[in-house]
Amino acid sequence: MITTNTASRLLTAAALIVGIALPMVLSDFHVFQATQMMVYAIAILGLNLLTGYNGQISLGHGAFYAIGAYAAAILMARFELSYFVALPLAAIICFIVGFLFGLPALKLEGHYLALATFALALAVPQLLKYPAFEHWTGGVQGIFVNKPEAPFGIPLSTDHWLYYFTLAVTLLVFVLASNLLHGRVGRAITAIRDQPVAAEAMGINIALYKATTFGVSALYTGLAGGLSAIVIQFIAPDSFTMFLSIFLLVGLVIGGVGSIPGAFLGAAFIVITPNIASDISKAATGAVYGLLLITFVYLVPNGAWGALTVGWKRLAGMTRRS
Amino acid sequence: MNGIAQQPAAVIPVGVAEGTPLLDVRNVVVRFGGIVALQDISFTIPRGLIVGLIGPNGAGKTTLFNCLSRLYQPTSGEIFFDGHSLLSVPRHKIAALGLGRTFQNVALFDNMTVEDNVLVGGHIQGTSGFLANAFKPPYVRREEAALRARAGELIDFMNLGAYRRHRAGGLPFPIRKRVELARALMTRPRLLLLDEPAAGLNHEEVENLKGQIHSLRDHYDVTVLLVEHHMNLVMSISHKIVAIDFGRKIADGTPDEVRREPKVIQAYLGLEA
Numbered sequence: 049m050i051t052t053n054t055a056s057r058l059l060t061a062a063a064l065i066v067g068i069a070l071p072m073v074l075s076d077f078h079v080f081q082a083t084q085m086m087v088y089a090i091a092i093l094g095l096n097l098l099t100g101y102n103g104q105i106s107l108g109h110g111a112f113y114a115i116g117a118y119a120a121a122i123l124m125a126r127f128e129l130s131y132f133v134a135l136p137l138a139a140i141i142c143f144i145v146g147f148l149f150g151l152p153a154l155k156l157e158g159h160y161l162a163l164a165t166f167a168l169a170l171a172v173p174q175l176l177k178y179p180a181f182e183h184w185t186g187g188v189q190g191i192f193v194n195k196p197e198a199p200f201g202i203p204l205s206t207d208h209w210l211y212y213f214t215l216a217v218t219l220l221v222f223v224l225a226s227n228l229l230h231g232r233v234g235r236a237i238t239a240i241r242d243q244p245v246a247a248e249a250m251g252i253n254i255a256l257y258k259a260t261t262f263g264v265s266a267l268y269t270g271l272a273g274g275l276s277a278i279v280i281q282f283i284a285p286d287s288f289t290m291f292l293s294i295f296l297l298v299g300l301v302i303g304g305v306g307s308i309p310g311a312f313l314g315a316a317f318i319v320i321t322p323n324i325a326s327d328i329s330k331a332a333t334g335a336v337y338g339l340l341l342i343t344f345v346y347l348v349p350n351g352a353w354g355a356l357t358v359g360w361k362r363l364a365g366m367t368r369r370s
Numbered sequence: 371m372n373g374i375a376q377q378p379a380a381v382i383p384v385g386v387a388e389g390t391p392l393l394d395v396r397n398v399v400v401r402f403g404g405i406v407a408l409q410d411i412s413f414t415i416p417r418g419l420i421v422g423l424i425g426p427n428g429a430g431k432t433t434l435f436n437c438l439s440r441l442y443q444p445t446s447g448e449i450f451f452d453g454h455s456l457l458s459v460p461r462h463k464i465a466a467l468g469l470g471r472t473f474q475n476v477a478l479f480d481n482m483t484v485e486d487n488v489l490v491g492g493h494i495q496g497t498s499g500f501l502a503n504a505f506k507p508p509y510v511r512r513e514e515a516a517l518r519a520r521a522g523e524l525i526d527f528m529n530l531g532a533y534r535r536h537r538a539g540g541l542p543f544p545i546r547k548r549v550e551l552a553r554a555l556m557t558r559p560r561l562l563l564l565d566e567p568a569a570g571l572n573h574e575e576v577e578n579l580k581g582q583i584h585s586l587r588d589h590y591d592v593t594v595l596l597v598e599h600h601m602n603l604v605m606s607i608s609h610k611i612v613a614i615d616f617g618r619k620i621a622d623g624t625p626d627e628v629r630r631e632p633k634v635i636q637a638y639l640g641l642e643a
Contacts, residue, residue: 224504231514232489232496233503235482239490242479249439250557251465251494260500306481 059309067215071208080279081319083211086218087275088315092299093225093308094268099297100306101229102261103241104150105158108165109269110292111172116142116270117277117288118176121191122184124277131196131278135217138274139267146266150259169293176285190284193277210279217275221268226308228264237261269296302344304351313352317344390453392417392561392593393438398447400433400617407433408444409617415561415610420587420594422608424601424628426637430617431597432474435565438595439471440464451561466494470559470592472550474566480539484530484549485521487538491556492517521556527589528552528582544575551582555590562592568600576600580607605629613637 071079095109119138123129129137149168156164176185185191198209228234236257239247248254277283295318303314325336348355391414400408408430415421425431436442437449440461449456451467459467470491479487495517498510525534528548533541538549547567554562567583568576580603587594598604604611604625611628613621620633628634 227506228500228504231503231506231510232493232498232517233500235486235490236493238482238486239479239493242481243477245441246473246477246479247490248462249465249471250490250553251462252490253462264500 063309063312064219068212071211076205076207079207079211083207083214083279084276085312085315085319086214087272087279088296088299088318089311090218090221090275091269091272091296092303092311092314093222094265094270094272095296095300096303096305096308096311097225097229097237097268098261098265099300101234101241102237102258102265104153104258104262105162106165106265106293107162107297108167108169108172108290108293109265109296110288110290110294111165111168112142112146112266112269113273113276113292113296114172114176114285114288115145115266116273117283118185118191118273119270120274121193121277121283124193125191126184135271135274135278139271142270142273143263143267146270147259147263149266150262151255153262154255154258166290166293169290173285173288173290176288185285188285190282190287191277193281193283195281196278214275214279217271221271222308222311225268229308233257298341302341302352304353307351307353310351310353313356317352389417391415392452393595394448394450395434395438396448396450398434398437398444398449400430400437400442401445407617408437408614411447411614411617411619413612413619413622415593415595417593418587418591419609420583420596420607422604422611422625423595423597423614424599424604424611424634425614425620429615429637431614432565433617434614435563435597438563439469465557465559468558468560469563470554470557470561471563472547472554472565472567474569476543476546476550478538478546478549478553480537482538483535484533484538484541485518485525485535487549488521488524488552488556489517491553492521494557495520521552524552524555527555527586543570544572547571548582551586555586555592558590559592562586562594564594564596564598566598566600567596568598568603576603579603583607 070082074082091109091113094112095106098104098106098109116138119141120131120134123134123137124131153161153164175181177188178185179187195206196210197206198204202209204212229237236247236252239250239252240254240257244254299311299314299318301314302317303312304310321337321340322333325333325340328336350358393415395414396412398408398411399406411430411434423431423434433442437444438456440456440459443457451469454467456464456467479490482490496513498513502510525531528551530545530548530552533545533549538546541549547570551564551567564583567579571579583594583596584607586592596604596608606625608625611621611623611625612619613628613631613634615633615637620637621628621631623631
């Protein structure tokens, strides 16, 4: 019998093999899209840690994505740090910002927290344009980042190198998140979502856990932002409007709230669907996108990952019976 | 666990009730606005005993219970647990002191498995933080293995083996109650607070529960305080009973003493004393 644990290991290995082989068969543009998908998957996983597992709703995670992107870009462009150094630093900065935002957010429940985070999503792009910070942020012009070449003379084009670099980061942070969620801390995070009073009676320090989870969530989404700055080599305030926050939430719900692999499916949706929509009708992309979204939510209410596991279980059940 | 269901009731074991009481409630008053919910309640829980807290609906049992688990702060009075003042301890540190509890309407983590629910009870037995859990060094693996071993033991003790991987939210009420009990035991309590453990159980399940309460006291060396409506259960398993009515203590003694107390009879049957 295949246990859930072995099944998820097999699946991870299979996905990794596909991930390694993919650039050999895809065009450069599609490699770039695949890279972007992984970046969004990390961002969605970050949102999932907070909203899916800990039950704190955020409508403003685009703000942490922006902060991560700017932190990485400023460290690379203004301080001339290598992206190997800039990326983890940007992630740590986002952890601190997220933790500090999470502390006062402890007083806010449900919809009120959603509004407070939404305010963050509205405020951050404006602040990035603010003239007083222009020396650092580049104002409306944004920041250009040098094209990161493959190190140690690895014979890869930049696009392919960035793909593999992103793949490695993605693998690392997904494994770490999976470890975190399947241990003592992950159980505490989920217990707080399900029954805060009982969680506290079991000795869980709710304030500390919620604020730290907020920090870790911001770290993940900020890391994704930092990666995007490296991958695209240019950032500007208009890349981080409140629509970004909404799209991350769309990706979370489509992929599956409270599922780790679902983040990839959600990311695929937010990267691919706009293209499909504009292929179908250039004049009404919004309407087509909306229609696709409604269809999707109606057909798979538990998210794509939930639907896949249910389908798999049915299939496995059928083969066992026959 | 079926063999121990029919135990003789309430003989105070020799030696266990000696020394300072485990819980010492002194002159506790709770007021909500102008309403007095508890008026000068004092009683003690000696170590190793099963103590019942009874009273008609609205007597103040749940209010008192919530003071013990720190959900309410008494207006005045003191509560000592093993000599320490309980009222200055934050809520999330109560479990580490040795106070475990169950909830009247069962408060499980519904989207988690039975095993994970019980494992959350072991939270205070662990020390690993976010970073350690993400990177899983050997000590975290050992900590997790030890927790899982103990959770498995308690799952077997409460006859929950068949439900280990089931989502807690989908289980029938009596089973959910057993999961809650296993989770509470996982905190390694010295005092176990049971809030109406028999509510919603049928006759046979109540008989089972009696056996379980007896054997958990014997196996895990816990003192038990049960708040209960179910007279048969309280009278047959408690060594000591505290009765309250309208926020005041009206009796405190062995089940026989409390049963004969005119104020208790009046409170329950409404007779003229």
